Amino acid sequence: MATLQIRVDDTLKKEADILFSSLGLDTSTAVRIFLNAAIEHSGIPFSVKHMEIPASLQEAVYDSRYRKNLSEPFDNAEDAVDSMLED
Numbered sequence: 001m002a003t004l005q006i007r008v009d010d011t012l013k014k015e016a017d018i019l020f021s022s023l024g025l026d027t028s029t030a031v032r033i034f035l036n037a038a039i040e041h042s043g044i045p046f047s048v049k050h051m052e053i054p055a056s057l058q059e060a061v062y063d064s065r066y067r068k069n070l071s072e073p074f075d076n077a078e079d080a081v082d083s084m085l086e087d
Contacts (some may be wrong), residue, residue, distance in 0.1 A: 004031070016030070071083055
């Protein structure tokens with residue numbers, strides 16, 4: 001029998017252990033179930049897709065990456081919020 005080792009965040013592991021335990025499983029059994037389901041489906045047994053990002057957010061990301069349409073620094077948070085609410 002083979003051994004599978006993976007690294008995951010401590011919090012993720014603890015939360016997964018709690019979830020699987022509530023289902024009457026240990027984490028190793030849950031991973032085996034996933035692997036068997038993947039083989040049965042000839043792929044990942046659930047939908048994996050990109051999130052649809054609104055055009056306005058895409059534009060904001062582009063602007064921040066390429067330093068376009070950026071406002072000057074503000075003296076305080078209130079001025080920054082007021083600037084964001086303008087339009």
